[in-house]
Structures are given as C-alpha cells and as structure tokens.
Amino acid sequence: MTHQPPGKPSGANRQSGTIPGKKGPSPARRLALEILKRVEEKGAYSNYLLRAVLDERPVSDADRRLITELVYGVLAHRPYLAYAVSQYAKHAERLPADVRRILYLAFYQLLFLTRIPPYAVLSETLALVDTAGFTPLKKVVNGILRTYLREPERVRLPEGDDPEALSLRYGVPQWLLEVWRERYGDEELLRLLATLDVPPPLNFRVNLLRVDREFVRQSLLDRGYTVEHGRLVPEALRLKGRGFPPREFLDRGWITIQDEAAMFVVHVLDPRPGERILDCCSAPGGKATFAAERMRDTGEVVAVDVHESRVRRIREEVERLGLSIVVPTVRDGRDLPRAYGREFDRVLVDAPCSGLGTIRRRPELRYRHTPESVRELAALQRELLDAAAQIVRPGGVLVYSTCTLTPDENEGVVREVLARNPALKLDEEGMASFVPAVLRKRIRMPGTLEILPQDLDVDGFFIARFRVW
DSSP: OTTSOTTSOOOTTSOOOOOTTOSSOOHHHHHHHHHHHHHHHHOOOHHHHHHHHHHHSOOOHHHHHHHHHHHHHHHHTHHHHHHHHHTTSTTGGGSOHHHHHHHHHHHHHHHHOTTSOHHHHHHHHHHHHHHTTOGGGHHHHHHHHHHHHHOGGGGOOOOSSSHHHHHHHHOOOHHHHHHHHHHHHHHHHHHHHHHHTSOOOEEEEEOTTTSOHHHHHHHHHHTTOOEEEOSSOTTEEEESSSOOOOHHHHHTTSEEEOOHHHHHHHHHHOOOTTOEEEEESOTTOHHHHHHHHHTTTOSEEEEEESOHHHHHHHHHHHHHHTOSSEEEEEOOGGGHHHHOOSOEEEEEEEOOOOOTTOTTTOTTHHHHOOHHHHHHHHHHHHHHHHHHTTSEEEEEEEEEEESOOOTTTTHHHHHHHHHHOTTEEEOHHHHHTTOOGGGGGGOSSTTEEEEOHHHHTSOOEEEEEEEEO
16 A cells, blocks of 8 residues: 555454444444553553453454454554544544544554455444444544545655654654664664564463473464464463463463563572572562572562552462462562661562563553653662662672663663662673573673564563672
8 A cells, every 4th residue: 555654564464353234333443442542541551451351351352353453553553543634634633532542443444454444444433433422523533534535645654764754654752763763773773663563472481380381382382372482581482473372371370471571580680499589669470470480489589569459469470370489568669778688689670660662562651751751760760779789688689670771761770870889780790691692782781781672572671680799
C-alpha cells in the first residue's frame, strides 16, 4: 500500500478476526476498546491487563489473537494513527476520547491488517460507536472513514530520518529519539527502532526444582507450540509469536513468564545455596523467586517492596512455585539501613524506572514519560542504591538493574552513587565473567552492561555489578 508507513509490518499475515453478518461489534473489538481505555485512563500496563482479561473472559483463540494485535498495534502506532485521523477529521482533538480510540482501532485495521475487508472495518466500527454510547457521532465517524477509503493518499508520512518523521513512523516521542541518537548514533538507532516494531517472543523460565526443561519444551512442541531454547540463561525457553503457554504449566509451578534479560540479572547476582540475599523493590517477585530456585531453596531471600498489595503478589508467586526460603517483607527500600546491618551476602536493586527497554511489551510507556519524569526516577534510584550499599557485608555483591535505556537512569546513577560511597567499587572482572561474546560490545563502563533489544531479541536492560569493601 502506498500509504503504508516505512519500516512498519505489512499486516499481510495477520489475523482478521472478522465475523461476517454479525449484529453489533465483535467481542474482540469491544474488549480491545475496553483494554485501551483502562491502559490510557487508569495507567494499567497493557501486557498484565491483557493477560488478565484474556484469562477471565470466554473468548475464542482467534479473538484472543485479534485483541492482542489490536491493543498492541494501536498503542505502538498511536502517533501515526492520530496523524491519520487528523487528515480526515476537522478538530479531531475535540472528539470524545472513546470515539478517538474507536477511530484509532479502525485506522489500524485499515492501514495494517490487510486481510480485513474495508467494508467489514466500517461496519464493525459503526457498531462499536453505537455500543459505546456515541450514536449521534456515527455520521461523523462514517464520513471520516469513507473519505479515507476514497483518498488514502492523504496519510503518506514525511520521508527522511529527522525526529518528526521517525516519531510518526515508529511511535517514539521526539525527545527520546534525540536521547537515543546521541547515545547510539544513526545506524544503531535505526536498528533499535526497527526492532521495537517487531512483536517480541514470550520468554519464560523453567522451575528446575519441579520439572526438567526438556520435558517442558517437548510438552509444548507436542501441543503445537513453536518453542526455542533461550539465548542467555539455561533455564529459559521462548515462544515465537504472540500467545501464552498453557495455564496448567503456570498453576503447577513449572514455569514463570519472565523476559530473559531479567533472568540474566539474577545470573549476574549469582546467588548461591545457603547465602542470605535481599531483593529490593521485589514485586511481583520474579527475580527473588528465581534467586531462590538457583539457590536450590536453601538459605534466605528477603523480598522487599513498599506496598502491601504488591507484597501479596510476591507471596502468591512463592506459594505457586513451592518455595520455602523467600521472605516477603513490606518496607521502603530507602529505609533498609534502619532495619538491617551489613548482613547480606548479595543485594539486588532492580529499581523502579521508566521501562523504556520494554516498550515492545508495554507500548504505552512511549507516552508516559518525559525528560522530567526520567530525572525524578533517577533521583529515587540513587536513594535506593545508596541505601542498599549499606546492608551488604564486606566483600559482598550489589547488583543494580533497570529495564530502561536512558543514560540518566543508568550510568548517571552509577557514577553519582560511586562518588558518594567510597567503599563501593564496580566489579569489572565479576561482570565480565557473565557477559557472552555477543554482548561484550555493550560494556560502556567496565563493571556494567547494557543490553539492546536487537542484540538477542530480549528486553532492553542495564546492569551494574559492584563489590562492597
């Protein structure tokens, strides 16, 4: 299609989910609109909310695929979709928010999901306008879509690699494009942007205390899944395409859904049986429980989070996985020195961050952060790391990690904390021992590592390993 944005997937192989002749909008489109509204108005994370909704609602496999496609697609391409709507609607910003969302859903189907006939998109969209309670605006929506069908050339994107053009093509705000261009250069920036536009695999780890990895892999293959070994840690498997492993695998405590880069953080921490570990900012407990699994459930893992509701999630994970050494604890990570002395062999600070390394899974994060919010998060991260440095025993290990790709939250935090804590040193040799050859180019500051999504098809992460003397 001539109006297809450069660098975007063509949609030729995507699921149509169309239900010919059905009165009212399809369940998939109604649920997609509901999820988009909750993500944008309630601040929900799309990946968690999507999984919860699909688990609790009786929808077909085809509808599950279409809902997932629509939610992720609209969130990822919102700047382009808003631009497209603006070419056919005068004062589109004055339309009710739900009507704009309905139009974004419609334009995403028309521009990307080429197996859905335009007449079906039009019919479904008008039915959705009715169902959402905006019947008086049906003529407006109908006019917008019919004008597009007559004149699709209006939505050609500006060419070139300037920030405005790239922002529209890839759905990344201009301020972030400028940060990444300065950090990575033009060639690496374009590789990163292209990777962000490709659906990530679903990674999960196998609980080796309960089941063998090859048994899980073969069981999935037997059920028709496309499953591969991980690329960073031996406990990891990955599913290709958007979908989830069988619920019973989770219920039995065999697996935990977790990106492989997050698993790798625990490998860098290197917890060992019998040790005493603390995981700061632990909820929902993925890294704390992985540490316990690697420790053969021997020793102690104190899993700290500031909110009781989030600590309950850790307890649920501990119970699901059948672990005995994890101690979920309600505490502000900045107050750790008031509660503990230098008594932990290893401490992990997986800090609250902007999450901009995970936007393939949570595309809404592209729009939730600004340079100001990044600076505020960096201030909190420095406080947490300062506090954690005071509870590691002499000779012990402290690991700092984020799932973001901004220098203020990563090297900037490390440099400031090192300047204030003379007993804290980056463990260059220790970190290097974990880094595979393919990632050595990502060591900018010895003792730290940055992982980009295009490296191994994992989330973007930053990891720093310290020793306390």
